[in-house]
Amino acid sequence: MPFINFASVNPLTDLTELNLNWKEADLPERERTKHVHRLHPYLGKFIPQLAEVFLRKYAREQVVDPFCGSGTALVEASILGIDSFGADISEFNVLLSRVKTKDYRLGNLEVALWEAYQATEARLKASSLDAEEATSEYLARWYTDKARRELLAYREQINRFSFSEVMQIILARAARSARRVAHFDLDFPTEPVTEPYYCRKHKKICYPTEQALPFLKRYTGDTIRRIQTYVQLRTEAEVSVVCGDSRQVEFPFCDLVLTSPPYVGLIDYHEQHRYAYELLGLADRRQAEIGPACQGKSKAAQAAYVEGITDVLDNVSRKVVAGGTIVVVVHDRYQLYPGIGKKLGLSPEVILRRQVNRRTGRRATNFYENIYIWKKLT
Ligand SMILES: C[S@@+](CC[C@H](N)C(=O)[O-])C[C@H]1O[C@@H](n2cnc3c(N)ncnc32)[C@H](O)[C@@H]1O
Numbered sequence: 605m606p607f608i609n610f611a612s613v614n615p616l617t618d619l620t621e622l623n624l625n626w627k628e629a630d631l632p633e634r635e636r637t638k639h640v641h642r643l644h645p646y647l648g649k650f651i652p653q654l655a656e657v658f659l660r661k662y663a664r665e666q667v668v669d670p671f672c673g674s675g676t677a678l679v680e681a682s683i684l685g686i687d688s689f690g691a692d693i694s695e696f697n698v699l700l701s702r703v704k705t706k707d708y709r710l711g712n713l714e715v716a717l718w719e720a721y722q723a724t725e726a727r728l729k730a731s732s733l734d735a736e737e738a739t740s741e742y743l744a745r746w747y748t749d750k751a752r753r754e755l756l757a758y759r760e761q762i763n764r765f766s767f768s769e770v771m772q773i774i775l776a777r778a779a780r781s782a783r784r785v786a787h788f789d790l791d792f793p794t795e796p797v798t799e800p801y802y803c804r805k806h807k808k809i810c811y812p813t814e815q816a817l818p819f820l821k822r823y824t825g826d827t828i829r830r831i832q833t834y835v836q837l838r839t840e841a842e843v844s845v846v847c848g849d850s851r852q853v854e855f856p857f858c859d860l861v862l863t864s865p866p867y868v869g870l871i872d873y874h875e876q877h878r879y880a881y882e883l884l885g886l887a888d889r890r891q892a893e894i895g896p897a898c899q900g901k902s903k904a905a906q907a908a909y910v911e912g913i914t915d916v917l918d919n920v921s922r923k924v925v926a927g928g929t930i931v932v933v934v935h936d937r938y939q940l941y942p943g944i945g946k947k948l949g950l951s952p953e954v955i956l957r958r959q960v961n962r963r964t965g966r967r968a969t970n971f972y973e974n975i976y977i978w979k980k981l982t
Pocket of ligand 1: 677892
């Protein structure tokens with residue numbers, strides 16, 4: 605039976621006895637994307653329940669995630685009362701992690717976000733907004749004039765209201781949905797869709813999106829609801845997130861490193877949120893991404909990847925206290941991690957293997973992911 609009694613995990617639980625091969629029915633999407641975990645789509649994230657299992661088993665006071673991505677481990681740690689520290693090279697991912705893990709005054713948040721939405725509507729009615737002036741080549745290509753104008757009108761409000769970081773995430777999420785892309789191709793679109801098309805996801809003729817305002821409205825409400833749920837669950841545990849290359853980041857001492865690193869040639873993490881970089885003017889540090897898809901999967905790419913990951917794990921493992929644990933969740937297709945652990949002199953406790961079931965679209969594949977659990981002995 606797949607294991608779903610997550611709250612029962614404790615330091616004595618034998619992980620090798622747990623069946624972590626969840627199918628959709630065992631751990632449905634709404635559970636995997638509960639509360640703030642779905643503030644914005646993100647390709648390649650942890651299942652929160654998986655993070656929860658390792659936190660309950662190994663974390664005592666402080667967990668570190670050197671590839672924190674959308675902040676899954678940090679969110680789960682904050683719920684369990686464990687201080688956490690995350691780092692990521694992508695400024696958008698850091699923004700998303702921060703917005704997810706903050707403590708909010710809920711009444712103020714709700715009022716400010718709805719006022720900002722109403723101010724956007726008023727702005728669009730009051731005068732013509734020169735969308736051309738503020739437009740980049742990317743925005744001109746991927747949005748209709750109407751959608752672009754609506755996004756830019758919302759962007760104008762961002763610094764006029766408190767909770768500007770939450771507004772940035774709402775804007776980015778609406779911008780993702782308002783791109784002229786096919787519904788089944790939201791992750792890796794290559795060409796804008798300008799005509800009606802047969803939609804593999806909805807099994808009917810669908811039309812390219814023409815506006816952004818309905819998304820801004822829908823995501824304003826959805827964001828408020830998700831944050832409201834999370835704030836009831838989070839504890840006073842501290843959460844810190846920094847943007848930087850984890851080969852150089854100064855990490856705090858910790859008893860657990862829990863992370864899922866990028867993998868060789870699979871995803872371009874900056875590019876997957878390109879619309880956010882374009883709209884929010886975030887700094888682009890893609891040249892420091894480890895294992896980006898644009899570098900491919902060649903032997904040379906694998907060697908560069910091993911060097912990069914080894915440097916990060918070396919840097920962070922220096923801060924793991926004696927007896928602490930390093931958990932790395934990765935689809936290790938080329939079996940690179942046993943060598944990395946050896947190089948670092950880490951002692952393997954166990955390697956778990958988990959079947960990942962994917963459901964729809966271009967990601968409808970099944971594969972195994974390895975979970976390397978290493979001990980820091982001294
Ligand atoms: C598999 S994702 C992590 C997902 C995360 N566990 C979650 O649940 O959202 C890997 C992350 O590593 C980040 N990354 C890649 N190279 C990095 C580097 N040199 N330093 C820090 N982060 C890096 C990417 O931006 C990406 O967010």
